[in-house]
Ligand code: PBG
């Protein structure tokens with residue numbers, strides 16, 4: 019047998035495999051989502067997300083310090099409001115939950131990159147991502163509120179704005195509001211390609227949302243690949259600093275598409291359903307959860323992601339920190 023090339027020559031030992039591995043995962047790539055709920059005194063376990071909790075505000079500094087000690091450089095904050103109304107006004111109150119979380123996180127560890135999830139669904143009584151008019155979310159009215167929200171977040175000391183509502187023109191509106199208030203230096207990470215996905219199921223329990231409608235009139239249809247690329251490219255035109263694909267594992271084609279069309283940093287959100295599937299399959303003894311976690315995280319990077327928002331951030335950091 020005269021094979022001209024044998025791929026197996028470079029797979030023979032673990033040192034050789036390390037030498038030619040194309041994709042690396044680092045703790046620098048990880049962003050930890052944190053849930054904070056108003057008016058509770060002890061952490062609440064989330065049944066659908068084993069190991070993940072909603073924390074009382076008083077515990078946020080400790081959570082930030084723990085993440086910092088694990089080498090995590092960035093967190094994204096989700097607030098669960100007990101002061102909901104039809105428009106989500108608490109989210110742009112200078113003493114509202116979003117502003118308080120940001121101040122508390124920055125005070126705990128000033129060098130932590132504190133990112134706010136900028137939306138309204140956890141602050142509205144109906145659970146939609148904006149103002150309802152004629153049975154649908156009104157795009158442009160929502161943008162006006164979003165402008166107020168991001169300025170309040172910036173005044174509270176946020177390091178990065180991450181709008182997740184999939185409103186048209188949201189990046190331009192945010193940029194205009196930030197720049198005209200002296201926050202030209204605050205970057206925007208857009209949830210630029212966000213699908214209307216069944217993978218968000220466990221998140222709904224995580225944020226205690228009674229929401230049981232759909233977001234099909236603002237989030238992307240999961241059958242649409244060209245439109246999904248166009249959404250991210252539009253956000254580049256509007257001034258987004260970082261793009262995002264969400265969810266992750268079922269949408270690697272979009273990571274790859276966006277990677278080939280822009281040179282912006284690209285994030286991926288490994289969402290609640292992806293985390294839950296791995297955790298519950300591990301608990302059932304069907305798969306090795308830790309190994310599958312690492313395989314999924316590497317897959318995101320291989321497909322083109324630079325940053326990964328993941329509920330596994332602390333666990334993955336522990337694996338990475340334990341390597342020689
Ligand atoms: C809402 C929001 C959602 C997630 C992050 N921000 C849910 C949704 O769009 O319904 C999902 C995160 C997850 O499932 O982990 N703007």
Ligand code: ZN
Pocket residue numbers: 137138139140146147182183
């Ligand atoms: Zn929302």
